[in-house]
Amino acid sequence: xxxxxxxxxxxxxxxxxxxxxxxxxxxxxxxxxxxxxxxxxxxxxxxxxxxxxxxxxxxxxxxxxxxxxxxxxxxxxxxxxxxxxxxxxxxxxxxxxxxxxxxxxxxxxxxxxxxxxxxxxxxxxxxxxxxxxxxxxxxxxxxxxxxxxxxxxxxxxxxxxxxxxxxxxxxxxxxxxxxxxxxxxxxxxxxxxxxxxxxxxxxxxxxxxxxxxxxxxxxxxxxxxxxxxxxxxxxxxxxxxxxxxxxxxxxxxxxxxxxxxxxxxxxxxxxxxxxxxxxxxxxxxxxxxxxxxxxxxxxxxxxxxxxxxxxxxxxxxxxxxxxxxxxxxxxxxxxxxx
Amino acid sequence: xxxxxxxxxxxxxxxxxxxxxxxxxxxxxxxxxxxxxxxxxxxxxxxxxxxxxxxxxxxxxxxxxxxxxxxxxxxxxxxxxxxxxxxxxxxxxxxxxxxxxxxxxx
Numbered sequence: 001x002x003x004x005x006x007x008x009x010x011x012x013x014x015x016x017x018x019x020x021x022x023x024x025x026x027x028x029x030x031x032x033x034x035x036x037x038x039x040x041x042x043x044x045x046x047x048x049x050x051x052x053x054x055x056x057x058x059x060x061x062x063x064x065x066x067x068x069x070x071x072x073x074x075x076x077x078x079x080x081x082x083x084x085x086x087x088x089x090x091x092x093x094x095x096x097x098x099x100x101x102x103x104x105x106x107x108x109x110x111x112x113x114x115x116x117x118x119x120x121x122x123x124x125x126x127x128x129x130x131x132x133x134x135x136x137x138x139x140x141x142x143x144x145x146x147x148x149x150x151x152x153x154x155x156x157x158x159x160x161x162x163x164x165x166x167x168x169x170x171x172x173x174x175x176x177x178x179x180x181x182x183x184x185x186x187x188x189x190x191x192x193x194x195x196x197x198x199x200x201x202x203x204x205x206x207x208x209x210x211x212x213x214x215x216x217x218x219x220x221x222x223x224x225x226x227x228x229x230x231x232x233x234x235x236x237x238x239x240x241x242x243x244x245x246x247x248x249x250x251x252x253x254x255x256x257x258x259x260x261x262x263x264x265x266x267x268x269x270x271x272x273x274x275x276x277x278x279x280x281x282x283x284x285x286x287x288x289x290x291x292x293x294x295x296x297x298x299x300x301x302x303x304x305x306x307x308x309x310x311x312x313x314x315x316x317x318x319x320x321x322x323x324x325x326x327x328x329x330x331x332x333x334x335x336x337x338x
Numbered sequence: 339x340x341x342x343x344x345x346x347x348x349x350x351x352x353x354x355x356x357x358x359x360x361x362x363x364x365x366x367x368x369x370x371x372x373x374x375x376x377x378x379x380x381x382x383x384x385x386x387x388x389x390x391x392x393x394x395x396x397x398x399x400x401x402x403x404x405x406x407x408x409x410x411x412x413x414x415x416x417x418x419x420x421x422x423x424x425x426x427x428x429x430x431x432x433x434x435x436x437x438x439x440x441x442x443x444x
Contacts, residue, residue: 045383117377123444126415158411180416185408210416228418245412247386247444248377263375293379 002079004028005313006306007098007108009086009253012040014283014298015114016069021306023076024330027313029112031078032100034085034119039066041116041284042295044246055296065295075335085119087252094312096278110309113265113274113281114302119251123244125156129214130240137220138240148173152236154223156211157243158183163190165241170203176235178206178225209233214240261287271308272301278312280305340433344371344389347441356428362437363387363424373439380424382406386443387423388413392436399426414442 006022008015011033022029037043042051042062050059060068084100089111091097098106122140124130130138142165149172155162158179163186166177177194184191198205212226222236250263259266259275264287267273272280282301284293291297310319324330331338342365343353350372356365366374366387375386382405391399396419406425410416423437 041378045378046381049381123412123414126442159408180411181407183407185411245385247384247412249444 001097001105001107002030003107004030004079005108006110006112006309007032007086007096007106008112008114009033010040010114010116010119010283010285011035011038011080011082012114012116012283012298013042013065013069013295014116014302015040015112016066016073017299018112018114018282018302018306019076019078020069020073021303022309023073023078023333024324025306025310025319026329026333027306027309028076029078030081030106032081032084032086032104032106034083034101034121036082038070038080038082039063042066044120051295053294053296075333085251089256094315109313110278110280112302112305112309113253113279113285114283114298115250115253115281115285116248117263117284118248118253120246121249121251122242123247125211125214125242125244127211127214130211130242133214133216133220133240136218137216137238138214138242140242140244142241145169148239151238152176153239153241154178154235154237155241155243158185159243159245160186160190161243162186162241163194165243166203167193167197170197175202176204176206176237178209178211180208180210182207204235206233206235264291267301270304272305273308280308340428340430340435342428342432343434343436344374345436345438346371346373347439358429360428361424362389362426362428362432362435363422365428366423371439373443374423375443376424382409382422382424385409385413385422388416388440388443389421389423389437390417390440391419391421392438393419395435398431414440414444 005027006029008031047063088099152174154176197203208228209225212224265281283298354369378384
């Protein structure tokens with residue numbers, strides 16, 4: 001059990017800056033994120049795209065912004081839990097117990113949800129029957145590639161993940177690569193490699209095809225794929241892999257009893273607390289009259305939510321308002337030596 | 339100004355006036371039309387504003403920019419008449435446009 005004052009859900013810019021604000025007022029926190037790294041949408045959707053409306057920063061990329069925020073919270077040694085999605089929430093006396101998908105447990109005084117538009121999850125096949133094979137013979141990511149040795153694998157997608165895995169697995173498995181069009185979004189060198197392997201018969205490439213149905217009882221037997229013009233092919237497959245990027249979903253947070261309206265959580269604008277005492281929401285995921293989905297608004301919301309957490313974390317103390325330019329306590333927390 | 343019609347997968351039809359210069363996605367979001375999520379807010383980074391364009395309109399739309407087709411690879415059940423509605427800027431020429439909204443965005 002990880003015991004800390006505040007659990008922040010989401011390591012995007014808003015969550016990271018909230019950790020800073022908690023640190024400044026002397027509260028500890030840990031951060032959970034379903035991605036493998038910090039940055040949220042800034043890193044996942046637009047790492048190289050410029051942002052022009054961060055106050056006092058005329059221009060920076062999503063990646064630069066993330067790195068600067070990580071630098072800014074370094075003095076607080078915040079513990080990160082990547083690749084974890086929060087699932088269960090339980091109130092235990094005055095504290096919250098939270099459990100993640102990977103079984104990590106937290107005991108906290110308050111929770112700040114900074115989850116953006118939701119956690120990033122793999123996009124799935126539209127074909128309904130795919131669900132029953134998921135996790136045993138149909139996957140959206142690969143953990144142990146040795147299970148594919150000498151098997152027939154059908155890979156769907158046209159981005160780097162699909163191409164890279166098709167190339168890699170073609171060494172040890174029989175690979176079919178199926179994509180909805182002739183063009184690919186993955187790197188040109190990988191596209192050329194896949195075409196070469198196809199010509200050499202080391203891989204079978206099917207373009208302008210999409211999955212029509214998937215057939216099998218406990219294990220996949222074959223997939224039927226349909227051409228743009230209507231022709232259907234049946235390909236025997238032991239395993240099916242789908243690489244269609246990521247989509248954002250609210251997930252289990254929906255069941256926590258929060259007031260949710262159009263995929264956002266209603267909050268008050270005094271402390272950004274939700275309808276549940278001790279649970280706060282900030283950034284793109286919160287809504288209130290006048291809400292702007294800007295990073296700068298997330299910073300403001302995080303500063304107020306951090307102060308809102310104080311009374312739950314230190315019920316017997318009174319929070320004193322101080323400036324970092326003059327506060328001895330804040331400067332000590334920042335590790336500034338004079 | 340253009341009248342744009344959205345047909346949802348459960349057979350509801352919404353016709354709304356959208357100001358020139360806005361995108362079809364913005365027209366849908368401002369009018370609370372269900373089924374257009376637009377998670378990334380128009381950055382061509384999420385494919386959750388995916389629509390199917392009525393065939394007769396396909397040639398009249400602005401051409402796809404680099405990257406739109408790549409994003410459509412990620413969309414739910416893409417077809418040959420798929421577009422991202424955040425990439426369709428409204429003008430008088432689009433008056434009467436009809437699009438179908440897929441059953442899901444992801």
